[in-house]
Amino acid sequence: MSAPPSLQLEPGKVVLTGTWTLAALQAQLPALPRDLEFAARNTPAWDLSQVERLDSAAAILLWRTWGESWPAQLTLPEALRETLNRVAKLSVEVPTSTEKARSPWEIPGRLVLAGASELRGVIALFGQLLLDLGHLLRHPADVPWREFGANVYKAGALALPVTAMVGFLIGVTISYLSSLQLRSFGADIFIVNILGVSIIRELGPVLVAILVAGRSGSAMTAQIGVMRVTEELDALSTMGISRTIRVVLPKVAGLTVAMPLLVLWASAAALLGGMLAALLQLDLSLAYFFDNLPRAVPLANLLIGLGKGLVFGFIIALIACHFGLRVKPNTESLAANTTTSVVTGITLVIIFDAVFAIMTRHIGVPNL
Amino acid sequence: MTALATTAVLELQGVSTRFGQILVHHDLNLRVDAGQIVGLLGESGSGKTTLLREMLGLWRPSAGLIRLFGSDLLAGGHLEQQAIRRRLGMLFQQGALFSALSVFDNIAFPLRELKCLDEDWIRRLVLLKLDMVEMMPVHASLMPAELSGGMVKRVALARALALEPELLLLDEPTAGLDPDRSQNFVELVASLQQSLGLTVVMVSHDLNTIAGLATHVAILAEKRIIAFGKKEEVMHLDHPFVAGFFSKERHKLL
Numbered sequence: 001m002s003a004p005p006s007l008q009l010e011p012g013k014v015v016l017t018g019t020w021t022l023a024a025l026q027a028q029l030p031a032l033p034r035d036l037e038f039a040a041r042n043t044p045a046w047d048l049s050q051v052e053r054l055d056s057a058a059a060i061l062l063w064r065t066w067g068e069s070w071p072a073q074l075t076l077p078e079a080l081r082e083t084l085n086r087v088a089k090l091s092v093e094v095p096t097s098t099e100k101a102r103s104p105w106e107i108p109g110r111l112v113l114a115g116a117s118e119l120r121g122v123i124a125l126f127g128q129l130l131l132d133l134g135h136l137l138r139h140p141a142d143v144p145w146r147e148f149g150a151n152v153y154k155a156g157a158l159a160l161p162v163t164a165m166v167g168f169l170i171g172v173t174i175s176y177l178s179s180l181q182l183r184s185f186g187a188d189i190f191i192v193n194i195l196g197v198s199i200i201r202e203l204g205p206v207l208v209a210i211l212v213a214g215r216s217g218s219a220m221t222a223q224i225g226v227m228r229v230t231e232e233l234d235a236l237s238t239m240g241i242s243r244t245i246r247v248v249l250p251k252v253a254g255l256t257v258a259m260p261l262l263v264l265w266a267s268a269a270a271l272l273g274g275m276l277a278a279l280l281q282l283d284l285s286l287a288y289f290f291d292n293l294p295r296a297v298p299l300a301n302l303l304i305g306l307g308k309g310l311v312f313g314f315i316i317a318l319i320a321c322h323f324g325l326r327v328k329p330n331t332e333s334l335a336a337n338t339t340t341s342v343v344t345g346i347t348l349v350i351i352f353d354a355v356f357a358i359m360t361r362h363i364g365v366p367n368l
Numbered sequence: 369m370t371a372l373a374t375t376a377v378l379e380l381q382g383v384s385t386r387f388g389q390i391l392v393h394h395d396l397n398l399r400v401d402a403g404q405i406v407g408l409l410g411e412s413g414s415g416k417t418t419l420l421r422e423m424l425g426l427w428r429p430s431a432g433l434i435r436l437f438g439s440d441l442l443a444g445g446h447l448e449q450q451a452i453r454r455r456l457g458m459l460f461q462q463g464a465l466f467s468a469l470s471v472f473d474n475i476a477f478p479l480r481e482l483k484c485l486d487e488d489w490i491r492r493l494v495l496l497k498l499d500m501v502e503m504m505p506v507h508a509s510l511m512p513a514e515l516s517g518g519m520v521k522r523v524a525l526a527r528a529l530a531l532e533p534e535l536l537l538l539d540e541p542t543a544g545l546d547p548d549r550s551q552n553f554v555e556l557v558a559s560l561q562q563s564l565g566l567t568v569v570m571v572s573h574d575l576n577t578i579a580g581l582a583t584h585v586a587i588l589a590e591k592r593i594i595a596f597g598k599k600e601e602v603m604h605l606d607h608p609f610v611a612g613f614f615s616k617e618r619h620k621l622l
Contacts, residue, residue: 022482022532023454029484055532055564056500057485060492082563090496091505329513330467 004028005058007035013045013073020051020058036065045073054080059087122322125244129252129318132245144250151254155216155317159262162215163208167266170207171199171273179281188282192289195274196297201364204267205308206353209316212259213345217320220251221341224324225334248325252317259313260306267305300364308356315352316345376438377402377535377567378423383432385418392418394591396432400584402534405561405568407578407599410588411609416571417461419588420539423569424458425449436535454478456535457528461543463520465512471498471523472508478530497526500560502552518549522556529560536561538570542577554580575613 003018005025018024025032046066048054063084076084136143178194224247227233233243271293278284323341327334378400385393392415400406410416421427422434425441433440436452444452465474475494479485485493495505501522512520521541528536541557542550554577561568572578578585578599585602587595589609595602603614 026482026484053565056496057489057493057532060489060496064489064492086499087492087496090492090499330511332468 003052005032007032007039009039009043010047012043013047014039014043015047015050017050017052019053020062021053021055022057025058025061033061033065036061040065040067040071044071046071047075048080049075049077051077051080054083056083056087059083063087118322118326121326122318125248125322125325126318128244129249132242132249136245136249142245144246147246147250148254151250152258154219155212155251155255156258156262159212159215159258160265163211163262163266164269166207166211167204167269168273170203171195171270171275172277174198174203174270175274175277176281179278183282188284189288189292191274191278191282191284192292193296195271195278196293197301199270199274200267200297200305201301202305202353202357204270205263205305205312206349207270208259208262208266208309209312209349210346212255212262212313213316213320213342213349216255217316217345218338218342220317220320221324221327221338222334224248224321225327225337228325228327229329229334243325248321251321252314255313255317256310257313259316260309263305263309298364304356304360304364308353311352311356312349315348319345319348376400376435377404378569379433379435379438380419380423381433381435383419383422383429383434385415385422385427386430391591393429396588396592398586398593398596400567400569402567403565404584405558405582406570406584406586406596407582408569408571408586408588409573409578409613412573414588415591416588417539420537420569420571423537424456425453454482454531455533456537457531457533459521459524459528459536459538459541461539463512463524465520465524465527467512469512470508471503471510471512471515474512474523475527475530478527482531493530494526497529498523500529501526501556517544518553521545521553525557525560529564532564534567536566536568538568538572540572540574541570542572542574547576550574550576551580557581 005016005018005020005028008015008017070088175191175195179188179191182188182190182194224233227247233247236243236246275284275286275289278289279286320341323337323344327337376399378398380396380398383393383396384391396419408416408419418427422429423436425434425436428442434442437455439448439452441449441452465471466477469477472494475497476490479490479493494508498505498508503519503522503526507515507519507523512523515523525541536557538557542553545553557568558581560566568581570577570581582599584597585595585599586593587602587605587607587610589607594607595605595610602610605611
């Protein structure tokens with residue numbers, strides 16, 4: 001191995017020896033810069049003729065030590081001159097962007113503008129989808145059936161196990177906790193009403209929507225985002241294929257169709273879990289449960305639940321596609337948009353659920 | 369320089385690579401000495417990039433030994449590997465710039481990872497590297513997505529050079545650049561190699577790049593290195609691939 005970088009103080013001059021490279025310097029930090037500083041203060045004459053190698057990191061160190069000017073006396077071999085020259089000529093001024101004075105209203109103002117811009121984007125995308133639907137009605141051959149089927153399969157069929165499992169466990173939990181309360185009032189049989197209405201009307205759709213927003217919404221945003229990063233969307237456009245018809249519409253339509261079915265499936269699993277828990281906890285027979293369920297829960301509740309599923313699926317897919325198209329070609333933007341997509345999707349689902357609850361407050365409530 | 373010339377910077381001994389049933393390299397040998405600029409040539413799909421990845425330790429060969437600076441990269445622990453990796457720089461085909469970081473931060477990243485340089489030192493080094501690859505300080509604040517293809521290559525080269533490597537690996541350094549820019553890039557690498565005394569191994573399909581930059585040529589065909597030597601000698605070799613590759617252009621370039 002070559003000699004480490006070192007300096008000797010000889011009478012009247014500083015002599016540097018060894019290899020002055022970044023790798024070699026690392027071992028000598030922070031002692032070496034201190035020694036150099038000390039030497040520079042006392043001696044104006046430097047001898048670099050015994051330096052074997054000098055790289056730019058070491059050259060910068062020397063240049064800083066010399067106070068950014070050439071020392072009064074310098075013995076410099078020709079081979080090292082260029083490296084030091086480069087450092088000497090370098091301008092260290094980084095042009096900074098001029099900062100404007102900030103008003104306290106700037107941050108809320110920007111947030112409002114950003115929100116308005118997103119809202120405008122979503123509405124524009126929705127309008128484009130309506131126009132596309134009009135186009136497809138006139139040209140049925142262009143309907144992307146394969147993509148539609150693929151999305152129903154990916155967002156719907158592949159989500160069956162997880163929605164069933166979560167639904168079943170929620171059903172067990174609610175049934176178990178409610179039955180403890182009901183038994184203390186001697187109102188055991190009302191477990192059917194509680195489970196039926198809460199699961200079919202409320203929990204089923206919201207639960208599935210949250211699962212699907214995390215599962216399929218994020219996937220849609222990421223997929224469209226990566227297609228943007230890799231210019232696949234532009235490739236589609238150059239082939240004369242509309243990105244909304246081929247990419248966005250099948251996702252939105254697929255999830256809108258798949259969601260009500262998932263809601264039905266998850267609600268059934270939750271009711272099954274609730275029934276089994278009631279059987280074990282309250283000794284309520286399955287036959288009694290099945291007999292009383294239609295009486296306790298009018299059909300309207302099921303229709304409201306399925307309707308919610310339809311709307312939630314549409315919202316989640318539309319939001320996911322919107323944020324997917326907003327992705328800029330870098331990893332940070334992809335991550336930020338995927339996060340925003342899922343958070344916005346779930347928030348909107350809960351807001352719309354509240355709207356549903358208010359609008360349907362007189363419908364489907366059993367008369368006791 | 370004569371003392372250095374006897375040290376093998378990179379040594380491949382009996383390297384074999386297998387992907388499932390497909391044998392890509394079989395008993396491949398190559399030795400690169402300090403100061404050489406080696407162009408690695410071969411048909412598409414002959415495993416050039418795979419070989420480059422194996423040199424970097426990103427992919428473990430099925431058999432054989434790869435020595436960088438005299439030691440086996442994959443044999444050592446994390447710290448040994450890190451020490452060896454810091455002595456080489458890699459220019460990926462697409463640049464592989466960190467898209468979430470600005471040009472400045474991309475080049476500063478390996479320097480900051482050393483955790484022993486102060487910010488002023490890093491700033492000067494970054495600006496120096498940018499200057500070396502002929503970019504302006506105003507470009508430092510741009511994001512990779514805002515750069516043109518040629519600028520991405522130059523920033524990636526600046527990042528590869530950040531730690532003052534002794535060995536520079538280039539994967540298709542001029543692919544995707546127009547002839548003019550490609551020529552500039554070749555001259556840039558050549559002048560940097562001159563001033564920094566680098567050893568360079570590059571994979572390229574571009575005859576101009578090989579002709580303008582390489583001192584030595586290695587031909588990868590029939591799953592091994594069939595020829596390695598001075599550019600002029602290898603060019604006249606009697607082998608179907610070599611003859612095909614150099615046939616049309618040979619006279620023009622020589």
